[in-house]
Amino acid sequence: MSELTYGPAEDGRDTIRQTSDPLGILTSTRAVVDQASHVRINMEQIEQLGKHWLQEEAQGQKPLMPLWDERYHFSDGTGRTVNWLLLLDALNFCFWAEKDQPRWTIDYQGQTLNGYWAEAAALKRAVEEGLPLWDAEYLHTISEQTIAHIFRGSGTIPLFEQRVLNAREVGHVLLERYGGQFTNAIEQTAHDAIQLVLLLERDFPSFRDVAVYRGQPVRFLKRAQITVADINGSFHGQDWGNFTRQDQLTIFADYKLPQVLREYNVLEYDVHLARRIDAKELIQSGSEEEIEIRACTIWACELLRQSLQRQEHAITAAEIDMRLWLLGQSSEEMRPYHRARTMYY
Numbered sequence: 001m002s003e004l005t006y007g008p009a010e011d012g013r014d015t016i017r018q019t020s021d022p023l024g025i026l027t028s029t030r031a032v033v034d035q036a037s038h039v040r041i042n043m044e045q046i047e048q049l050g051k052h053w054l055q056e057e058a059q060g061q062k063p064l065m066p067l068w069d070e071r072y073h074f075s076d077g078t079g080r081t082v083n084w085l086l087l088l089d090a091l092n093f094c095f096w097a098e099k100d101q102p103r104w105t106i107d108y109q110g111q112t113l114n115g116y117w118a119e120a121a122a123l124k125r126a127v128e129e130g131l132p133l134w135d136a137e138y139l140h141t142i143s144e145q146t147i148a149h150i151f152r153g154s155g156t157i158p159l160f161e162q163r164v165l166n167a168r169e170v171g172h173v174l175l176e177r178y179g180g181q182f183t184n185a186i187e188q189t190a191h192d193a194i195q196l197v198l199l200l201e202r203d204f205p206s207f208r209d210v211a212v213y214r215g216q217p218v219r220f221l222k223r224a225q226i227t228v229a230d231i232n233g234s235f236h237g238q239d240w241g242n243f244t245r246q247d248q249l250t251i252f253a254d255y256k257l258p259q260v261l262r263e264y265n266v267l268e269y270d271v272h273l274a275r276r277i278d279a280k281e282l283i284q285s286g287s288e289e290e291i292e293i294r295a296c297t298i299w300a301c302e303l304l305r306q307s308l309q310r311q312e313h314a315i316t317a318a319e320i321d322m323r324l325w326l327l328g329q330s331s332e333e334m335r336p337y338h339r340a341r342t343m344y345y
């Protein structure tokens, strides 16, 4: 596989030079970007965003890459944490509510949390209350009542039934193939980030985030990739979190990054799609619109990475991802993110 890069060529035309793409994500999403009819990447705005970030850094506003947040993540430095993180990311999707409905929230340590933070804190709260969520045997047969208790709060976590199935799948596959320990999968793949993502895609069906666009497969693998990034983050790059080729992961195509990129005018939606998203209408999961939004998000970030690299500023997709995602955590003033009901992100 070879990465598609965008850069001035001898004859002045923008050519696509090849670099590595071991997960087949850049290549398959590039085909969507080239055909997209609902979403467009604005190259000038990518250069602007890159310059804006470089100016911020020149003024000493280097973004503090957040250390792993221990407040809401279970972390005991052992293989139990690795299994807990796998469960976290098996359930790490779709936290938004129906149009004009309040989001699901939980109360934890005196704080009311929603979204991803509510999911993480709920799973940490459960461990603190004595539920062995790191235990594959326990997960394999976990009941709906127990999952409901874990996520108890105001309202109901969306796609509840899917979360029960995904939790059981984690337990079942860990027992069947990895002696109940996901650390065995890390060892089997020799701490290679790319191989571990591919193992998740192969062995854990709920992580198989691959769409079909005009008859062709399009690979996103968002939760498989973020699982590796989260294990790396939780262990501060040491021990179970020490991976090779992590720089070859792409950004994680969720629903917040497109919202932020659209705010920076990097992503442009056609007038019909924009109206539907701004009206918070549901976008069909697997639709051309949804796949184009996700594929253009991946390539906008790849082109941003290449632009920054050309300006002598090396940065990984995961670092771009974290910076954009954190911007999306204060996105109340932004136009809405797209709403596709799916367990993939």
Ligand SMILES: Nc1nc2c(c(CN[C@H]3C=C[C@H](O)[C@@H]3O)cn2[C@@H]2O[C@H](COP(=O)(O)O)[C@@H](O)[C@H]2O)c(=O)[nH]1
Residues within 6 Å of the ligand: 066, 067, 068, 069, 092, 093, 094, 095, 096, 114, 115, 116, 117, 229, 230, 233, 251, 252, 253, 254, 255, 256, 257, 321, 322, 325, 328, 329, 345
């Ligand atoms: N692209 C990308 N998407 C990410 C994350 C995270 C959290 N991870 C970091 C957080 C702490 C640790 O440092 C982890 O590294 C969650 N999500 C996605 O966002 C959505 C939830 O958003 P809201 O509704 O606002 O809670 C949902 O699709 C969820 O899957 C990320 O990092 N990147």
